[in-house]
Amino acid sequence: MSQHQEKARIIRFEQLSELNVRITLDAPLIAASADAGQFVMIRTGSGQDPLLRRPFSLHQTSSSGYIQIYFKNVGRGTHILAHTKVGELLDVFGPLGRGFRFARDRAACLVGGGLGIAPMLFLAKKIASSSRDHGRDLIILGGRSREDVEPLVEDFKEFGLALRCATDDGSFGIKGLVTDLVKSEHLTRDTVVYGCGPENMLEALNRFCRSRGIACQVSVESVMACGMGACLGCNIDAAQGDYLHVCIDGPVFNTEDLAWNS
Ligand SMILES: Cc1cc2nc3c(=O)[nH]c(=O)nc-3n(C[C@H](O)[C@H](O)[C@H](O)COP(=O)(O)OP(=O)(O)OC[C@H]3O[C@@H](n4cnc5c(N)ncnc54)[C@H](O)[C@@H]3O)c2cc1C
Ligand code: FES
Structure with missing residues (x-):
């Protein structure tokens, strides 16, 4: 699955509650290759604050090239995103990770x-x-x-x-x-x-x-730095005694593959 870095224009901003926000972005390359359960990494600030991109699940995509994220304003990065405006550009990277494996016969x-x-x-x-x-x-x-x-x-x-x-x-x-x-x-x-x-x-x-x-x-969620399997920041214990990367092996896992069951 190919990943893309896009300067995505905000085309809709919805304040759904006091802290919950939904943003619609024009990101045709990401929208065209995304699957349910995958995520994007978004650069929230223009300089080094915050330094790291923040991960967000793809809430929705459209055939016309839009993607949506839905988030809560909980910290530095999401505070900045919660104060963006329609027309602004966001640096978005994705789609990333393995999404849900939809079982058609179940x-x-x-x-x-x-x-x-x-x-x-x-x-x-x-x-x-x-x-x-x-x-x-x-x-x-x-x-x-x-x-x-x-x-x-x-x-x-x-x-x-x-x-x-x-x-x-x-x-x-x-x-x-x-x-x-x-x-x-x-x-x-x-x-x-x-x-x-x-x-x-x-x-x-x-x-x-x-x-x-x-x-x-x-x-599942974890703290993420790179989102691409390079930094070892997102490890989660695997059922087999080793670990998995949330960013490339997940974020969606069969629960039997996680150490929760052990
Ligand atoms: C694969 C993935 C998908 C995600 N999808 C969504 C989504 O669709 N919507 C959404 O609102 N959030 C989502 N998150 C969580 C989101 O990335 C964090 O809310 C965001 O990183 C917070 O950044 P911040 O700079 O605002 O907060 P920071 O200033 O970095 O932290 C503020 C507070 O938020 C907590 N926090 C930071 N990161 C996370 C996290 N990953 N999980 C739980 N608490 C965290 C911190 O412990 C701290 O208490 C996802 C995370 C992952 C790994
Ligand atoms: S976030 Fe860097 S390895 Fe997963």
């Missing part, structure tokens, strides 16, 4: 928690556009409260897949965790669960799937 259960909702829109689009019966496909989204989930729900509804939501405080969807919804859904062994979210959520998802013999793929 039912799909997509589970996005918090910012982990970001790559699920791309995956939902890919699944919805595949020619098969979608009666058993399901999307589960969750967050701390309404503002983490509701602003994105209409975009997911467009794909016509079943959708359930949960929030910790009960302000949108059921009161509870996404994993509570997963457990209540009577998933069968011919389902693949695709998850992205905080580590404790992914570990809970993995435990549940293992107990039921259900295949589970998760997109």
Whole structure:
């Protein structure tokens, strides 16, 4: 898969909640070669502050050459991005990493928690556009409260897949965790669960799937410097006792390949 460095123009800026922002960029080379679950590295500052590019999941791509990222303003890099304007150019590198391995012959259960909702829109689009019966496909989204989930729900509804939501405080969807919804859904062994979210959520998802013999793929995060397998900054322990690079072996892994299971 080829990578590209593009000066991508911001064509849309959406402040979805106090801290959550979605940016649409014109990046035709990246859009044309991207797959669901892959990410881009973005230079957020113009000088050396911050020095390192920041990784963001591809939230959505379009055939007209647009890519979207969805992020929370949590630190120096995302603060700068959260104060960009339509028309500005961003230095974007990607697509990077290995995305979700969509199993066409199995039912799909997509589970996005918090910012982990970001790559699920791309995956939902890919699944919805595949020619098969979608009666058993399901999307589960969750967050701390309404503002983490509701602003994105209409975009997911467009794909016509079943959708359930949960929030910790009960302000949108059921009161509870996404994993509570997963457990209540009577998933069968011919389902693949695709998850992205905080580590404790992914570990809970993995435990549940293992107990039921259900295949589970998760997109994990780590601190990243290069994004290309060169700096050893993103190691994650592998089931086989060695380690894997989140940036090139992931960010999406079959959970059985991770040391979580050991
Ligand atoms: C493959 C991948 C995909 C990602 N996709 C998204 C996405 O779609 N949307 C999104 O909002 N974020 C995503 N992240 C996390 C994102 O890269 C961090 O939010 C970003 O690097 C923070 O940069 P900053 O300069 O604003 O924060 P910094 O100033 O570097 O750090 C501020 C705070 O954020 C924490 N932080 C920094 N990096 C991460 C991280 N990787 N994970 C968790 N906490 C972190 C730090 O510990 C610190 O507390 C992804 C990370 C990876 C590895
Ligand atoms: S981020 Fe450098 S090796 Fe993965």
